[in-house]
Amino acid sequence: xxxxxxxxxxxxxxxxxxxxxxxxxxxxxxxxxxxxxxxxxxxxxxxxxxxxxxxxxxxxxxxxxxxxxxxxxxxxxxxxxxxxxxxxxxxxxxxxxxxxxxxxxxxxxxxxxxxxxxxxxxxxxxxxxxxxxxxxxxxxxxxxxxxxxxxxxxxxxxxxxxxxxxxxxxxxxxxxxxxxxxxxxxxxxxxxxxxxxxxxxxxxxxxxxxxxxxxxxxxxxxxxxxxxxxxxxxxxxxxxxxxxxxxxxxxxxxxxxxxxxx
Amino acid sequence: xxxxxxxxxxxxxxxxxxxxxxxxxxxxxxxxxxxxxxxxxxxxxxxxxxxxxxxxxxxxxxxxxxxxxxxxxxxxxxxxxxxxxxxxxxxxxxxxxxxxxxxxxxxxxxxxxxxxxxxxxxxxxxxxxxxxxxxxxxxxxxxxxxxxxxxxxxxxxxxxxxxxxxxxxxxxxxxxxxxxxxxxxxxxxxxxxxxxxxxxxxxxxxxxxxxxxxxxxxxxxxxxxxxxxxxxxxxxxxxxxxxxxxxxxxxxxxxxxxxxxxxxxxxxxxxxxxxxxxxxxxxxxxxxxxxxxxxxxxxxxxxxxxxxxxxxxxxxxxxxxxxxxxxxx
Amino acid sequence: xxxxxxxxxxxxxxxxxxxxxxxxxxxxxxxxxxxxxxxxxxxxxxxxxxxxxxxxxxxxxxxxxxxxxxxxxxxxxxxxxxxxxxxxxxxxxxxxxxxxxxxxxxxxxxxxxxxxxxxxxxxxxxxxxxxxxxxxxxxxxxxxxxxxxxxxxxxxxxxxxxxxxxxxxxxxxxxxxxxxxxxxxxxxxxxxxxxxxxxxxxxxxxxxxxxxxxxxxxxxxxxxxxxxxxxxxxxxxxxxxxxxxxxxxxxxxxxxxxxxxxxxxxxxxxxxxxxxxxxxxxxxxxxxxxxxxxxxxxxxx
Numbered sequence: 001x002x003x004x005x006x007x008x009x010x011x012x013x014x015x016x017x018x019x020x021x022x023x024x025x026x027x028x029x030x031x032x033x034x035x036x037x038x039x040x041x042x043x044x045x046x047x048x049x050x051x052x053x054x055x056x057x058x059x060x061x062x063x064x065x066x067x068x069x070x071x072x073x074x075x076x077x078x079x080x081x082x083x084x085x086x087x088x089x090x091x092x093x094x095x096x097x098x099x100x101x102x103x104x105x106x107x108x109x110x111x112x113x114x115x116x117x118x119x120x121x122x123x124x125x126x127x128x129x130x131x132x133x134x135x136x137x138x139x140x141x142x143x144x145x146x147x148x149x150x151x152x153x154x155x156x157x158x159x160x161x162x163x164x165x166x167x168x169x170x171x172x173x174x175x176x177x178x179x180x181x182x183x184x185x186x187x188x189x190x191x192x193x194x195x196x197x198x199x200x201x202x203x204x205x206x207x208x209x210x211x212x213x214x215x216x217x218x219x220x221x222x223x224x225x226x227x228x229x230x231x232x233x234x235x236x237x238x239x240x241x242x243x244x245x246x247x248x249x250x251x252x253x254x255x256x257x258x259x260x261x262x
Numbered sequence: 263x264x265x266x267x268x269x270x271x272x273x274x275x276x277x278x279x280x281x282x283x284x285x286x287x288x289x290x291x292x293x294x295x296x297x298x299x300x301x302x303x304x305x306x307x308x309x310x311x312x313x314x315x316x317x318x319x320x321x322x323x324x325x326x327x328x329x330x331x332x333x334x335x336x337x338x339x340x341x342x343x344x345x346x347x348x349x350x351x352x353x354x355x356x357x358x359x360x361x362x363x364x365x366x367x368x369x370x371x372x373x374x375x376x377x378x379x380x381x382x383x384x385x386x387x388x389x390x391x392x393x394x395x396x397x398x399x400x401x402x403x404x405x406x407x408x409x410x411x412x413x414x415x416x417x418x419x420x421x422x423x424x425x426x427x428x429x430x431x432x433x434x435x436x437x438x439x440x441x442x443x444x445x446x447x448x449x450x451x452x453x454x455x456x457x458x459x460x461x462x463x464x465x466x467x468x469x470x471x472x473x474x475x476x477x478x479x480x481x482x483x484x485x486x487x488x489x490x491x492x493x494x495x496x497x498x499x500x501x502x503x504x505x506x507x508x509x510x511x512x513x514x515x516x517x518x519x520x521x522x523x524x525x526x527x528x529x530x531x532x533x534x535x536x537x538x539x540x541x542x543x544x545x546x547x548x549x550x551x552x553x554x555x556x557x558x559x560x561x562x563x564x565x566x567x568x569x570x571x572x573x574x575x576x577x578x579x580x581x582x583x584x585x586x587x588x589x590x591x
Numbered sequence: 592x593x594x595x596x597x598x599x600x601x602x603x604x605x606x607x608x609x610x611x612x613x614x615x616x617x618x619x620x621x622x623x624x625x626x627x628x629x630x631x632x633x634x635x636x637x638x639x640x641x642x643x644x645x646x647x648x649x650x651x652x653x654x655x656x657x658x659x660x661x662x663x664x665x666x667x668x669x670x671x672x673x674x675x676x677x678x679x680x681x682x683x684x685x686x687x688x689x690x691x692x693x694x695x696x697x698x699x700x701x702x703x704x705x706x707x708x709x710x711x712x713x714x715x716x717x718x719x720x721x722x723x724x725x726x727x728x729x730x731x732x733x734x735x736x737x738x739x740x741x742x743x744x745x746x747x748x749x750x751x752x753x754x755x756x757x758x759x760x761x762x763x764x765x766x767x768x769x770x771x772x773x774x775x776x777x778x779x780x781x782x783x784x785x786x787x788x789x790x791x792x793x794x795x796x797x798x799x800x801x802x803x804x805x806x807x808x809x810x811x812x813x814x815x816x817x818x819x820x821x822x823x824x825x826x827x828x829x830x831x832x833x834x835x836x837x838x839x840x841x842x843x844x845x846x847x848x849x850x851x852x853x854x855x856x857x858x859x860x861x862x863x864x865x866x867x868x869x870x871x872x873x874x875x876x877x878x879x880x881x882x883x884x885x886x887x888x889x890x891x892x
Contacts, residue, residue, distance in 0.1 A: 153578050363688060564693070
């Protein structure tokens with residue numbers, strides 16, 4: 001794996017969010033190193049998903065800042081953040097069910113020119129056609145790598161949960177963001193697919209995408225991450241490589257000693 | 263060809279354009295817009311005030327120009343797009359589902375009420391009339407031939423709109439709209455500006471509605487509040503739903519079935535005892551029967567066949583593609 | 592000052608009818624999470640039933656009872672034939688909304704087939720006007736407001752004190768949870784619809800009386816204003832709905848005072864409707880969960 005570069009992929013500083021009287025995220029701060037897989041773990045209700053929503057623009061933070069490539073992200077709309085190169089997934093697979101698997105992957109890349117109204121209509125220009133064709137073959141290739149080639153004309157909504165997750169991964173490969181945040185990718189997925197997903201994540205890194213993974217499945221975290229951040233009650237309580245956290249008393253307390261003991 | 267057949271086909275072509283426009287907003291973007299008939303009305307009214315010349319007292323209405331029909335149509339469509347933009351800006355910003363529908367219902371009723379009550383605009387309940395045989399004098403047509411001419415014109419316009427919609431459907435813009443319908447959050451997570459994209463789709467749909475309205479005005483030669491009602495939009499929705507939501511061929515099929523078949527079949531219903539000749543004595547009852555049937559079909563399809571008769575077309579990739587073994591660590 | 596009081600007075604009467612209709616709609620929404628677009632038709636059916644019975648018996652009381660019963664039966668029929676099946680089928684709220692819109696269309700047209708589309712005059716001698724405090728009211732007005740208050744009181748008693756009321760509240764808050772605790776959600780919903788229909792049917796009778804005529808479309812028109820009150824008060828919140836109804840009712844009555852051409856009294860497609868919807872649009876955009884909640888609503892939050 002690549003050595004951590006000087007500037008982190010993502011910097012979160014003092015992120016805070018209240019819902020009514022409840023503090024969901026409380027002065028949360030961490031850094032995700034560039035070119036690595038960073039895990040984000042913690043018991044239920046720790047605020048991990050809310051933190052992801054805040055980082056990716058789906059919720060507005062009350063205070064704090066998020067720096068991506070040196071640029072503050074707070075207040076930006078989700079699609080703007082995505083266009084800057086930060087893509088996230090959701091706790092349940094969010095494929096586009098009425099579109100085919102291939103269409104799902106092709107549409108992962110936002111194309112300003114061809115998605116404007118006139119561009120879409122008059123996309124008869126040679127350059128745009130060539131782009132469309134190369135995109136299509138790239139999508140096929142990616143689907144082949146994920147073992148989804150024979151499902152490419154199937155409606156994505158008809159796939160199993162694990163297959164949908166793979167489609168999501170294929171979309172991420174297609175979009176080639178600089179940072180991808182995976183929100184519980186193993187949720188509801190047959191553990192058999194775990195290795196395939198781990199390989200996919202390694203492929204992300206190899207192609208230049210940094211990864212943050214939120215997960216409850218700790219063996220999976222151990223398998224894929226180089227650096228782990230532990231959240232509890234809205235803020236970061238520990239960070240470091242996975243092995244060091246096992247013996248960290250704060251982490252053990254947070255999890256009530258259940259899962260961390262292997 | 264009998265005059266009756268000519269009028270049925272002409273109306274069918276115009277409804278076809280209306281349904282194709284509605285398909286953009288509901289079939290592709292996925293928004294249940296109840297303001298749609300308002301755009302048809304704006305298109306019709308604007309075309310009329312731009313072609314029937316200055317108002318003769320006691321009638322009152324704005325503009326009152328006598329422009330050539332094609333020019334009037336273009337201006338009418340642009341106006342309709344502006345109205346659609348205003349409604350869309352408000353309704354699409356934060357609202358989805360029934361809240362969106364309710365706000366658009368409100369918008370169309372505001373339009374309906376203003377058109378009917380605010381006399382200086384379009385002469386209130388009297389409405390506008392007098393658009394006879396637009397472009398007919400250019401070709402020197404008599405009444406009989408003009409009917410054929412207008413039928414031909416409507417059909418040609420329908421074919422053009424259809425071809426255009428086919429292009430949009432398979433274009434990236436069309437696919438982007440559909441991702442919004444399928445899952446907005448995912449679309450945003452992959453870089454789509456939901457608001458802007460929906461607005462574009464909405465204005466496009468409104469434009470087609472206005473265009474159909476312009477043709478409708480020439481077909482009816484007049485337009486007033488009793489010629490339209492916001493609730494008529496249900497007929498269009500039935501057509502789109504029954505045929506196949508999102509599929510333009512399905513929309514055409516739906517128009518044929520709902521707009522033409524149902525319409526015409528009610529003419530041949532047996533006379534109900536005590537009601538006399540349905541066609542002539544009780545045209546309202548006839549209309550009501552048609553309405554009840556259409557509503558019933560809508561509900562039945564929603565329950566048992568929500569995708570409609572023709573499923574949405576999808577891109578089927580015929581080039582060979584093979585699975586590759588996943589790279590190991 | 593008396594001008595303002597007069598307006599307030601008329602506003603209260605309109606608001607009373609509106610409140611009845613809106614609270615019934617809110618009951619339906621609360622127990623099934625469905626915005627029943629056919630709600631207006633319950634009023635229309637009530638009006639027709641009242642008229643027919645009144646013609647035969649000459650008794651206003653019989654007419655009122657007939658209206659309520661017809662409304663109750665109509666509402667249950669709506670639940671049993673359409674709303675219930677769609678919910679069990681797992682349809683989304685938007686789809687059911689569309690379905691009830693379709694049903695509304697069917698009912699309106701069916702009424703036209705049987706009764707014709709023309710206005711039916713329905714007049715009852717309103718009685719001589721007299722002063723009640725600062726307001727000039729007729730006996731009819733008094734009946735309307737009094738019955739509205741009485742019905743509201745009984746309704747709140749039912750909801751808060753009876754076993755059925757408890758079940759109703761449980762199902763409204765969490766259908767699944769209610770089922771688990773042994774409540775037959777379907778039966779509760781059907782009974783609630785019947786109750787809502789009784790109120791709405793009666794409201795239809797009262798509305799027809801007070802306006803003086805009705806037709807197959809008049810319930811739908813009134814529904815559009817009812818919707819404003821219900822949404823303004825917060826869909827599903829009975830108290831908020833009542834307050835919303837009062838506010839909307841008063842605003843509507845205040846319209847004649849504005850320098851805007853206005854077709855008085857008759858609930859048709861007049862400016863009343865446009866203003867009601869303008870209010871509705873503003874409320875939804877500013878406070879989509881109603882005037883009495885704190886929720887800010889964006890597409891994602």
